[in-house]
Amino acid sequence: TGRGSSTNPNVVQWAADDDVRTNKDAIETALHEAGLDENIRLEVLAGNEQTGARQSQYQRWLSANLEEPDLLLVDSGWAIPFIARRQLLNLSDNMASEALNKVNNDYFQGSVTTGKSTDGDLYAIPLFSDFGTIQYRKDLVRQSGFNPDQENWATEGISWKKFSRVTKKVLQDNQNIDYGFTFQASNYEGLSCCDFNEFMTSWGGTYFGSVDNLLGPVGERPVTLDSQNVIDSIKMIRTFIHGNNAPNTLNDFEGGIAPRAVLSWIEETSRAPFSNGNAVMHRNWPYSININGAPKSEGGFGEDLGVMPIPYGVKKGQVNKQGLGGVASALGGWNVAINPNTKKQDKALQVLEAMTSESFKLKLFEIIGWIPPEPDLLETQRARDVPIMGRYVDTLKVAGQNALPRPVSVVWPQESGKISQSVFAAYAGDQSPQQAMSTLNSQITEIEEYNK
Amino acid sequence: MSTEQASDKRQEKSGAYAGAVRWIENLSETQFAYLLLMPALLLLGVIAFWPLLSTFEMSLRADSLRGASQVGEFVGLQNYTDLLAGKLDTVALPQPFIDFSQPFKSALIVTFIFTIASVLVETIIGFGQALVLDQDFRGRRWVRVAIIIPWAVPIVIQGMIFYLMFQPGIGFGANLTEMIGLTSTPLANSSSALGIIILADIWKTTAFMALLILAGLQSIDRSLYDVAKVAGASKWQQFRMITLPLVLPTVLVALLFRTIAAMRVYGLIETVSGCTTVPSLSCLVVTTFSTRRYGTAAAVAFVTAAIIGIVVSIYIVKFRDSQGGF
Amino acid sequence: MGEVNLEHVSKRYEDVTAVDDMNLDIRDGEFVTLVGPSGCGKSTTLETIAGLTIPSDGTISIAGREVTKLPPKDRGIAMVFQNIALFPHMDVYDNISFGLRLRNYEKDEVDRRVENASEIVQLEGLLDRMPDEMSGGQRQRVAIARAIVREPDVFLMDEPLANLDAKLRVHMRTELQRLHKELDATIIYVTHDQAEAMTMSDRVAVINKGELQQFAPPLDCYNEPENLFVAGFIGSPSMNFVEGVVDSNGLQTPDYHVEFDTGQLNDVSVDDTLTMGVRPEDVYLVEDAGNVSNPTSRIDATTDVLEPMGDEIFVYILTGEGETVGMDAEADDAHQLLMSVNPDKDIDTDEDVEIVLDRERIHLFDTDTGDAIAHGLEFAPVEAGPTGTEAEGDD
Amino acid sequence: MGEVNLEHVSKRYEDVTAVDDMNLDIRDGEFVTLVGPSGCGKSTTLETIAGLTIPSDGTISIAGREVTKLPPKDRGIAMVFQNIALFPHMDVYDNISFGLRLRNYEKDEVDRRVENASEIVQLEGLLDRMPDEMSGGQRQRVAIARAIVREPDVFLMDEPLANLDAKLRVHMRTELQRLHKELDATIIYVTHDQAEAMTMSDRVAVINKGELQQFAPPLDCYNEPENLFVAGFIGSPSMNFVEGVVDSNGLQTPDYHVEFDTGQLNDVSVDDTLTMGVRPEDVYLVEDAGNVSNPTSRIDATTDVLEPMGDEIFVYILTGEGETVGMDAEADDAHQLLMSVNPDKDIDTDEDVEIVLDRERIHLFDTDTGDAIAHGLEFAPVEAGPTGTEAEGDD
Amino acid sequence: MAQTEQTQTDGRQQAETTQGPFQRWVQGSIQDPERTYQAMFYVVTIFFLFTTLFPFYWLLVLALTPRESIINVWFLPKGFNPGVFIEIFEQLPFHLYMFNSFVLALVTTAIVLVLASLAGYVFGRLSFPGRGALMLLILAISYFPPAAFLLPLFRLFTGNVEIFGLSSPMLYNTPGAMVLPFSALFMPLSIFILTTFYGQIPDGLEDAARIEGTTRLGALFRVIIPLSAPGVATAGVLTFISVYNEFFFSFLMTNGEVQNWAPLLWGILGYQGQYAEFYNLMAAASIVGVLPIAILVVIAQEKIVSGLTAGALKE
Numbered sequence A: 001t002g003r004g005s006s007t008n009p010n011v012v013q014w015a016a017d018d019d020v021r022t023n024k025d026a027i028e029t030a031l032h033e034a035g036l037d038e039n040i041r042l043e044v045l046a047g048n049e050q051t052g053a054r055q056s057q058y059q060r061w062l063s064a065n066l067e068e069p070d071l072l073l074v075d076s077g078w079a080i081p082f083i084a085r086r087q088l089l090n091l092s093d094n095m096a097s098e099a100l101n102k103v104n105n106d107y108f109q110g111s112v113t114t115g116k117s118t119d120g121d122l123y124a125i126p127l128f129s130d131f132g133t134i135q136y137r138k139d140l141v142r143q144s145g146f147n148p149d150q151e152n153w154a155t156e157g158i159s160w161k162k163f164s165r166v167t168k169k170v171l172q173d174n175q176n177i178d179y180g181f182t183f184q185a186s187n188y189e190g191l192s193c194c195d196f197n198e199f200m201t202s203w204g205g206t207y208f209g210s211v212d213n214l215l216g217p218v219g220e221r222p223v224t225l226d227s228q229n230v231i232d233s234i235k236m237i238r239t240f241i242h243g244n245n246a247p248n249t250l251n252d253f254e255g256g257i258a259p260r261a262v263l264s265w266i267e268e269t270s271r272a273p274f275s276n277g278n279a280v281m282h283r284n285w286p287y288s289i290n291i292n293g294a295p296k297s298e299g300g301f302g303e304d305l306g307v308m309p310i311p312y313g314v315k316k317g318q319v320n321k322q323g324l325g326g327v328a329s330a331l332g333g334w335n336v337a338i339n340p341n342t343k344k345q346d347k348a349l350q351v352l353e354a355m356t357s358e359s360f361k362l363k364l365f366e367i368i369g370w371i372p373p374e375p376d377l378l379e380t381q382r383a384r385d386v387p388i389m390g391r392y393v394d395t396l397k398v399a400g401q402n403a404l405p406r407p408v409s410v411v412w413p414q415e416s417g418k419i420s421q422s423v424f425a426a427y428a429g430d431q432s433p434q435q436a437m438s439t440l441n442s443q444i445t446e447i448e449e450y451n452k
Numbered sequence B: 001m002s003t004e005q006a007s008d009k010r011q012e013k014s015g016a017y018a019g020a021v022r023w024i025e026n027l028s029e030t031q032f033a034y035l036l037l038m039p040a041l042l043l044l045g046v047i048a049f050w051p052l053l054s055t056f057e058m059s060l061r062a063d064s065l066r067g068a069s070q071v072g073e074f075v076g077l078q079n080y081t082d083l084l085a086g087k088l089d090t091v092a093l094p095q096p097f098i099d100f101s102q103p104f105k106s107a108l109i110v111t112f113i114f115t116i117a118s119v120l121v122e123t124i125i126g127f128g129q130a131l132v133l134d135q136d137f138r139g140r141r142w143v144r145v146a147i148i149i150p151w152a153v154p155i156v157i158q159g160m161i162f163y164l165m166f167q168p169g170i171g172f173g174a175n176l177t178e179m180i181g182l183t184s185t186p187l188a189n190s191s192s193a194l195g196i197i198i199l200a201d202i203w204k205t206t207a208f209m210a211l212l213i214l215a216g217l218q219s220i221d222r223s224l225y226d227v228a229k230v231a232g233a234s235k236w237q238q239f240r241m242i243t244l245p246l247v248l249p250t251v252l253v254a255l256l257f258r259t260i261a262a263m264r265v266y267g268l269i270e271t272v273s274g275c276t277t278v279p280s281l282s283c284l285v286v287t288t289f290s291t292r293r294y295g296t297a298a299a300v301a302f303v304t305a306a307i308i309g310i311v312v313s314i315y316i317v318k319f320r321d322s323q324g325g326f
Numbered sequence C, D: 001m002g003e004v005n006l007e008h009v010s011k012r013y014e015d016v017t018a019v020d021d022m023n024l025d026i027r028d029g030e031f032v033t034l035v036g037p038s039g040c041g042k043s044t045t046l047e048t049i050a051g052l053t054i055p056s057d058g059t060i061s062i063a064g065r066e067v068t069k070l071p072p073k074d075r076g077i078a079m080v081f082q083n084i085a086l087f088p089h090m091d092v093y094d095n096i097s098f099g100l101r102l103r104n105y106e107k108d109e110v111d112r113r114v115e116n117a118s119e120i121v122q123l124e125g126l127l128d129r130m131p132d133e134m135s136g137g138q139r140q141r142v143a144i145a146r147a148i149v150r151e152p153d154v155f156l157m158d159e160p161l162a163n164l165d166a167k168l169r170v171h172m173r174t175e176l177q178r179l180h181k182e183l184d185a186t187i188i189y190v191t192h193d194q195a196e197a198m199t200m201s202d203r204v205a206v207i208n209k210g211e212l213q214q215f216a217p218p219l220d221c222y223n224e225p226e227n228l229f230v231a232g233f234i235g236s237p238s239m240n241f242v243e244g245v246v247d248s249n250g251l252q253t254p255d256y257h258v259e260f261d262t263g264q265l266n267d268v269s270v271d272d273t274l275t276m277g278v279r280p281e282d283v284y285l286v287e288d289a290g291n292v293s294n295p296t297s298r299i300d301a302t303t304d305v306l307e308p309m310g311d312e313i314f315v316y317i318l319t320g321e322g323e324t325v326g327m328d329a330e331a332d333d334a335h336q337l338l339m340s341v342n343p344d345k346d347i348d349t350d351e352d353v354e355i356v357l358d359r360e361r362i363h364l365f366d367t368d369t370g371d372a373i374a375h376g377l378e379f380a381p382v383e384a385g386p387t388g389t390e391a392e393g394d395d
Numbered sequence E: 001m002a003q004t005e006q007t008q009t010d011g012r013q014q015a016e017t018t019q020g021p022f023q024r025w026v027q028g029s030i031q032d033p034e035r036t037y038q039a040m041f042y043v044v045t046i047f048f049l050f051t052t053l054f055p056f057y058w059l060l061v062l063a064l065t066p067r068e069s070i071i072n073v074w075f076l077p078k079g080f081n082p083g084v085f086i087e088i089f090e091q092l093p094f095h096l097y098m099f100n101s102f103v104l105a106l107v108t109t110a111i112v113l114v115l116a117s118l119a120g121y122v123f124g125r126l127s128f129p130g131r132g133a134l135m136l137l138i139l140a141i142s143y144f145p146p147a148a149f150l151l152p153l154f155r156l157f158t159g160n161v162e163i164f165g166l167s168s169p170m171l172y173n174t175p176g177a178m179v180l181p182f183s184a185l186f187m188p189l190s191i192f193i194l195t196t197f198y199g200q201i202p203d204g205l206e207d208a209a210r211i212e213g214t215t216r217l218g219a220l221f222r223v224i225i226p227l228s229a230p231g232v233a234t235a236g237v238l239t240f241i242s243v244y245n246e247f248f249f250s251f252l253m254t255n256g257e258v259q260n261w262a263p264l265l266w267g268i269l270g271y272q273g274q275y276a277e278f279y280n281l282m283a284a285a286s287i288v289g290v291l292p293i294a295i296l297v298v299i300a301q302e303k304i305v306s307g308l309t310a311g312a313l314k315e
């Protein structure tokens, strides 16, 4: 079957994931409703769920000039290297301008930049977006005397200082709960791209001088990892993990609100205790909102689940550089691109254009819970009516608007490894934050220089 | 005899076949040897040697991170010299190749620790298991299955078991390590994670050793034990003077391949702790490949092979005499 | 020190009884040979003594101590195996010295003993060969040396000389006898070679189908076999057997009559069917019978096949109407006799000859039970005949 | 059809020459026995004929066709191995029928032949046993049956009867001879058993250290051995050898003088050292020498050791001053003779006896080269003595 | 044989005496060291059983624990959810992945055993110039991390390599793309195992077979291989299991569709979401996936080995 090219010229093969495959029929219908030619049909490849593996897989397919799959679901975290190598079809040259404009103008800008080349051409259109947010046990927080709703935590966020106090208080009030704040600080890609990036940015720090430099140009941007803001963000996390008495911590924060275990946790392992009611605060992607916000009858917390943006260390504008400080969400999500070797370019383009339609994006939100990459859509009634996720669209919109594009460049894999190692070492206490960051700074500088 | 000839004639009906058989039988020992090796060599040539040559060629070229082509210009042995000189440790490799200041972060050192510890323990335990399985007792077949079955567990699952077992908040392992005064996040710490990986490897791979050694044990002529018993050998002496030397060729093969496999460990690390926490040589190769530094990655692969080759040579030189078959 | 006692020892496999209620009383320092047809249980008997096989029943003692369940190493024995079983991974030296090294003998002592043993078996130059580089006979000699070096109280040897050539066999035979004397060891020895059994042993145990038939000095077995089986088994070529019917003054066989004094025999009455046995060397051509003190009357016969052996000629002769010696010898038994004559005798096939038997060397057996009735017959027409061997005299 | 020719065949291992320039010309249907000391290259010779070993030099033809490098299966041979080599993973039936099944014989035919062969070797009940459930002798019989069923033109047999008991051995011997006749097959046979070599073979090839010593009918080898080696090797017990110096009318040994007509011998002159050989059966007590036509003069001697064998007694006698027979027989050779006497002879150890040798059965050898000089000596004080065997007469 | 009988008789003896059981045991083991060995033997066996089986037990605990309760799991499942073993089949055609793996493993094992038998025979029983060098060359394949083969092989199997003007066949997504690399990668081990075993068969048996009328190859297949059954079975089982669980090429040489011969690995990974991981499903799937191997081990090791080598290697 699917090796050379599909025998049916009207079937477009899409390398997506298991969610898409499971909902293939609904998605096809949605596309047709959005105006796609009824004759064009989809065939879905589930592909691998591990994003790194998927990246290598595409790499091999595209290098081997395979004609299929025709459409590729690409992670916003690694679309750019493919674009840099021109291994995807240039949509700016080929797609209808109406659709192009819609993407360029209406989508979350953070998301769109992950599908663009340095000269501004579009190669991949965002299909959905992901943002890091904080989920919390609103019921417990309320019981401990806080007022998340009145204080509009959901859209305005809170400061880390308050966050630490709230967590501590709830912990003290509930002896049966072991953990305060669970997040991901294992030595892995997710630390450098996302958790650390969020914490650092919320403190006014950043990798390369400004948010604009995150995507490049390599070797021509300052490396600013040894700034005090960055170090403060580390000290804060150290305070959370090790308590106030440990060295290199911040005194005016409540300490000991995160288990040491975060150092070996990634998404699912950190979610498990929270979902089990054994934690107060939890940082994760929207997929887990769907799980945790499920009705109580299905094992979730229902309305008792609160969601808010990542807290801020310093208020936006307190720091000179633009876009730093305040609430900051790492940007995830996936884009769709076209295999340049495809024999069905026309049909693939038609599918892509249909995907930019509002109805289709909302449909995806409804059936899979994938967040439309377009802020306006989140405010529609249809979005609010989506079970569970619909309750949190405001927060998501705020997060989306404050989303940090991933610092993806051709050398990012290299840098990411070094960053996660040093940050992990600093969090764990193997190295002092200053020392770790100055080493890291020179390492990153070296990498930037080497690959100029 | 007349009958035999008659029936020989009967056989001759398939003339071409008989001709081929005759041709083969009349080959000299050397020709015959190469004829029989042909299919294996052909397969290995296309599926193994050719790709390796091609990869080697790759290792002589620069990385190409931006262009559409996989590798850059020809740079000769520079990838190798840079790698061995440590120039690539930061800029091109995820972890240093060798760096004595952080032994648990150096691929070479981690690989050696893993190899020595796991192979040693596996051999000893595997031998013990094989000896148990070589006995006749009720329920032996079930014990045999039990002992061999870990080998049948897919690496993903093997990794998952130990990952979850030692994941704080999920399994009980972290509580145990904490109780005995070690860390509460064993998987986040390079040395303890390495220990867990070694443990996981021992659990699964001892079966390989046991299986091979068991086969070796079963091929020993039992009457030799009678001789030894009568000569006054105790159980231990029978083991040392008969069993051991006679299974030695098998053990050596097992040891050799276990060492080679251990030095290439990758999947297990990836699933238990991730390559960043416990980098092995193969981790280095895979991660470097996946960052699209093909030239560098190919060079690392060949250096890895060369290191394994050196270790193997030491084995072979040491055990040349013991009928290992070289 | 080296007595070996088997009491009611049996060994049964699923469908075979390899050893059946065996009783053997072997004295210290004795040289005992086990003989019997292939598969009669000789090796199995030896294995039970060695401790390699635990008997299904019965007890075994060595040196007065019960060892039935003791492991082999605690029995103070050395053994040469029928299938040789050299250690393939050891050279000759290591094979031979195996037992000594086990016991941590000093290097010098080991060397001395190995040298000594390898001299006995004539293996001097081959100490560093591997087993697969040696001929069958050489391997067997290694196996013997491996037992010799140990100098135990009891040697068990399962056909140790089977693969050796005649000359070496004779040499080894002498060496083993010397060893036996020197070491004062008990030797239990399995062999197929009559000459070995006859010359070396103090006593021979004849076994058939797992059962002990006779246990006596070799010449006793030869001269006074206790039953048909022993009579037929001991001696090569085998004893002639002819069935006959007892009449008033002797035995009537199909072809001739052998007169003797039937009164001398107990429990035998006229018309009983007996089997007469006579060895080839006790059949004489009439002209050669000068020295025979008590020959039977002449029997007419024809020579059939001749087998010249160098130092003697075996002559198959036919009495009566018998055709040429067929292959299914049984049927022709009654009409056929094997005779051994001097090699310089001028004799030819199909010659008519007259023969006599040495009556004093004739054996009589009960045809049904096989038990011996008499060894050596008397013939005295007059009742008062004090000459001749006493019948039934088993002394 | 079944001629086997070896021309200048040699086989060298690194440090050993197992077969050295061997020439054998075996006729179709002949029964040839290879004998020789352990390790002399018998098995290796057989293996080169079988095609299992490729000779280092020389050519081999079977049935007129050169087969030196042909694989075994195309040589039309069957073989019984010295080490038996049963397939341990097959039962007896499968072992025996292996070769037939390979050749796709019909089931019925296979059954018939297996049945037939297993009858010959008396294995009827054992067809479904595995090799390790059988006694040594039973295994060897399976190996023989495996060769028999194939009914090839040439049989190679490496000590096929080594593990069988005397009776079965005689039976098998007869069976093999019958087979030989029936199948009209060539048989090349390795044995250590003198009796086998003597009775079965048309010709015997005596081998020493890889070299062919004599290739002749058995009685020729016995009566007219071509050299000292053959003389000593053929015959059991072995020929007596005594060194002496030629004088004008005979040979002077350390202890006695043997007179004969020295003129009859070519190339021998006074003071040459020769070795005299005489077989035990040609040494007589004076009182028994009545039949000897040409005895030597009497020799004074003392009996030493007696070995009663049942059908004869071996008497070791000492001539001259010799001490008791020592173990290193060589040194005592000159003073010692082995004599075989009748078993009913009344003889004792340490008895003074007078003996004579049968002069017509005395052999003379060149001590240095070992070559035979004469078989049977003449003694005629008068020059014109036409009686007695012609010396050097090899007819 | 002798041993088992001995223990039986021991048992009888024991029943006859009337001391306290422990006393009796102590006395018995002093008199009879065999018994101490027996006791040690059982202790050791139980230890081995425990250590190898415990992780499986925990896997079962994991599988039975409902997904949301997988937290601080000790030795008992938190909750009881046997339905998981049905759920795995509802989510994915897991049995089809297993079937694919089985076919791939069988084909690979067959290829490897045949080719490696020939090579093992050559290396184990023949001497010829170049033997040592060739063995080292073949061994050297296993020095390389699989990643070192991947890029060229992928190009080869996707028709991107030109051989004599023809582009290489499109094997990607077919069994060939997996079976070939599996065979090449696992062959060196089998060659070495078989070399060792074949080398140990006494020459006499091969000689006998050839005299009986086999060719050299015939002797290999009729005598040498059956007599090396423990080795062949082991090489076969090792290859089969290795392929069944192979991690690298299984993953890369197919796009993961079950109809494109995606093996077991893809089935198990199929229970993994981008973030969400269904540990209970993966655990249940593993247990199910391992079962056939257990059966295989029982059959291969018990039947083949003990059936064919009843007599070990006696001459």
Ligand SMILES: Nc1ncnc2c1ncn2[C@@H]1O[C@H](COP(=O)(O)OP(=O)(O)OP(=O)(O)O)[C@@H](O)[C@H]1O
Pocket (backbone or CB within 6 Å): C132, C133, C134, C135, C136, C137, C138, C163, C165, D013, D014, D016, D017, D018, D036, D037, D038, D039, D040, D041, D042, D043, D044, D045, D082
């Ligand atoms: N593979 C080998 N390497 C070295 N020497 C060998 C090898 N095979 C045989 N020999 C030597 O060659 C000589 C002849 O051996 P062969 O097996 O032919 O003897 P044989 O006459 O059959 O002896 P036996 O009667 O003891 O069986 C012996 O000295 C033996 O040690």
Ligand SMILES: Nc1ncnc2c1ncn2[C@@H]1O[C@H](COP(=O)(O)OP(=O)(O)OP(=O)(O)O)[C@@H](O)[C@H]1O
Pocket (backbone or CB within 6 Å): C013, C014, C016, C017, C018, C036, C037, C038, C039, C040, C041, C042, C043, C044, C045, C082, D132, D133, D134, D135, D136, D137, D138, D163, D165
């Ligand atoms: N393991 C076994 N299973 C079944 N029967 C056996 C076993 N071992 C031996 N036997 C049988 O027991 C009988 C005695 O065997 P044993 O080896 O003692 O004979 P043997 O007297 O030594 O014969 P040989 O002179 O041929 O060596 C034989 O019939 C043999 O087939």
Ligand SMILES: [Mg+2]
Pocket (backbone or CB within 6 Å): C042, C043, C044, C082, C158, D135, D136, D137
């Ligand atoms: Mg026996």
Ligand SMILES: [Mg+2]
Pocket (backbone or CB within 6 Å): C135, C136, C137, D042, D043, D044, D082, D158
């Ligand atoms: Mg031989």
